[in-house]
Amino acid sequence: MGELLGGLEASVLRAVAAPGDGPAYGLSVRRAVSEDRGREYSVGAIYTTLARLEAKGLVTSVASDPVAVRGGRSRREYVVTALGHQAMARARTVAARTWGFGSTEVTP
């Protein structure tokens, strides 16, 4: 059994798994996580969490083409791996056992 996800890690993974418009990247994940958890997270906090998830093999990333609005810098677009989906399912199961409701009630 793999290690359990931290609170912020789980939120970030969920934001990557269910991006809104377009692919998930640092800023879109930051907006989703800040809205989800009710506090403003810094760019650095999201970047380090995404880097940690990528090191664990839960997400993978590719660099996009340079974007003008970013001053010609590219975006790093993230996708959840199979291992990441397993980790999310495990986190849902643990939460369901802890709080005593059916795992189907916990949406990803």
Place this chain on the structure above:
Amino acid sequence: VRYLAELTLAGLLPSPDARDEVLGDLAEEEQHLREQRSRRHASAWYRAEATRTAAQLIIRGAAARPRDVVTSVLAGALVVLAVQGIGTVLTVATVVGWPWGVSLSPDGLVPLVATAAVMGAVAGGGASALLARRAPLVPVAWLAILAALSSPLLEPVTVMLASAPELVGWPATLLPSTATTTLTLAIALPLAILLGGLGVQLPRGTPPARAALPHAQWSANPPNRRRLQRRGGRAPELSADHSAEPELRRLVRRWVHHARPRPRDRDNRRLVPRTPPTIDPAATT
């Protein structure tokens, strides 16, 4: 201020990809705020966010690469102590007497002793940044924090100098009070260490020096691409319209192309039509 913030963040991030990601996110959100709110609000947000991000990168950078950071901090601290030690030895030798009968005027030593701490900090910061190839400013920042915390330890030295001015030969009025010296060192040492770390990175052309330049632009330059490939790094694909090429370089290339003499026929008509030069992306990879 903005360039300094970008330079600092770039020095705290471990790879060109990470720099593009973090600095790009900051630029994009700032642009969004500028359109939604105001220019002033966006600038204030950028400064606050860059500071928060830098603080997090300093803390988490040490956790991610503890051995690298500890080694670089220790080496930097040793350099700081060595340079400060030379200043102290010169002072003591002047007071006690030189073994070779050489006399050195105490007045000549004043600037040396006064600046030894700052010179040591610059040299230590530089050494620390040189040793930390990835994220060079993480150990430099830790060294600065340690210097700020430990500067009160230098208090006994200033007390000794203040209590024995007749021994050193300096007028007592010229010596600053202990509190003033401690405060000065607490501010000057971290600044000097950070400047040393930044200064070492600038002339080498290593990643922090191109903080303001997106990775795609920097790596579009063929020598930079070759350098990156030699190190095993990832060079982004060149786009078909060469949009990754810096605008200034593109202008210079076109100007050089047009300024070159062209073959002409007997009636002084150009034989080769002037066409803008093209780059084959495959040839440069």
